[in-house]
Amino acid sequence: MSQSAGQILLKVDDVSKHFGGFTALSHVSVEVAQGERLGLIGPNGSGKTTLINCISGALKNDAGAIVFKGENLNGMPPHQRTRRGIARSFQIPRPFHSMTPVENLAVPLEYVTHRGAAHKADIRGEAESILSDMGLGDKMNAPCAGLSQVELRKLELARAMAARPALLISDEAMAGLSNAECDEVLAILFRLSDKGITIIMIEHIMHAIMRFSNRVICLDAGKLIAGGAPGEVVKNPDVQRAYLGA
């Protein structure tokens, strides 16, 4: 598999995951380089979310290893992986609904970014500046219940960014959004990439994947079936078969 320039940040090494008799991931190996924008595609149920759950630590991989910045993360709980620089957004937004957006961001700012020295940091100022960056400037202190879908997606990304990650995993941040809203979210992801953050994007919206990714990999039934430049992968007969059926 071709690699763009830069060091390997994340290495998924021969990872497998079973749920009872069902194989969700089977010997998946991927390397992600520093600064890369990786698109992860595959039909529903192909194991995309399982793979990122294994990377973020929400699930334990049965075999293989997740290696981040040269460190094997197997057995490490999610909060420690976040402190090491892996942040994710959830497919269905999971805001801390009793808190305002500013308070939502204060959680990772206190627990990750300024851990142990939160009293010295300007948590509120920092949260406000991230939220303004994401275009949520006018909703910062409103209850989360009043946010629209696109605003919730932005809040998911903003909260992940507050942890100052080296690797951001965006799980279908654009599903269900209009074209204009997709462009907004995509622009945010491009800006984050320009700042040097490595991004893995899971998405069903192909034009977003095609525009955004340096490289695309495709999962089908828990196996990696293709990888390469976006244009090549969509033309790959295996990928077309996975999506359209034989």
Added chain:
Amino acid sequence: MNGNSLKFYLGCGVALLAALLLLGSVQNEYVFFASYVVLQFIVLAIAWNILGGYAGYVNFGTSAFFALGGYSALFMIKAFAAPLVVQIIVAAMFTGVLGLGIGLLSLRLRGIFFSIATVAMAIICETIITNTEFLGGAKGVQMTRPDPIAPFTSYTKMLFFVMAIMTIAAIIIARYIENSWIGRGLRAIRDNEEAAECMGVPTLRLKLIATVISGALMGAAGAPFPMYMSFIEPVSAFSLNYSVSALAMPIIGGTSSWLGPVIGAVLLGTVQQLVTVTISSELNVLIVGVLLVFFVVAAPQGILGLFKKRAEAPKPAAGGAAK
């Protein structure tokens, strides 16, 4: 110290002063006997709320922590003839460790499964105590109160004052947790545990901190119980009434802040005392039930929620993110 904290500690001082004034001016022993129960319920409600309100983990085992606090005190009396302060400290330590143990065993369970585990724990503890001859077994232990310490003219008055100090200590602890990083982490857990973990919150450790503090406070509240009653036996010490009240009071008052359990406990505790005296001691259980149902339906955020709604309506309140 900011203005709010200053007001808060002034309020604590005034409350303590009021308790002292009451001690100096009122002669009727029953006033202190009844107030003690209300204060005890404030401590239990605050303790329950640290885990149940802040973190959203419902504990049905308050009675076990409370009773084991009392039995720890009894053990210290029988084995070492320890003074009241030592009884309370040992009781708090023992039930704090118990909280840690229960937490380690059961906090990997979520929601209702955790609650069921706490019920089981209470039953196990009661069975063990009932079968421990040294602690009186099923028939209980009768005790004679020692003389009260100097400024106090009766033991009931002394216990009232001790419980008043514990109440204020519990309020200070709860308020500290609420405003610190622990409180925000617990709130994140209550809102969405998986997201909290992914945002760097060490969820298991925070839940354990909450169970230890909550358990220790419940045990401390139970420690003076044998001396208060001059008697302790398992059925009344492990009474379901403690578990239900400790849960109902914060829900009625509002679980979002320390003030909720205080309001709920004062309201419900006082009503219970009045009903016990005027109508019957059985009826107060019914009253707890009816009030609980009423508030869950009519004011799910509790009394505190009703006031907050009114206060927040005119201005978009700025939650203190950078405390």
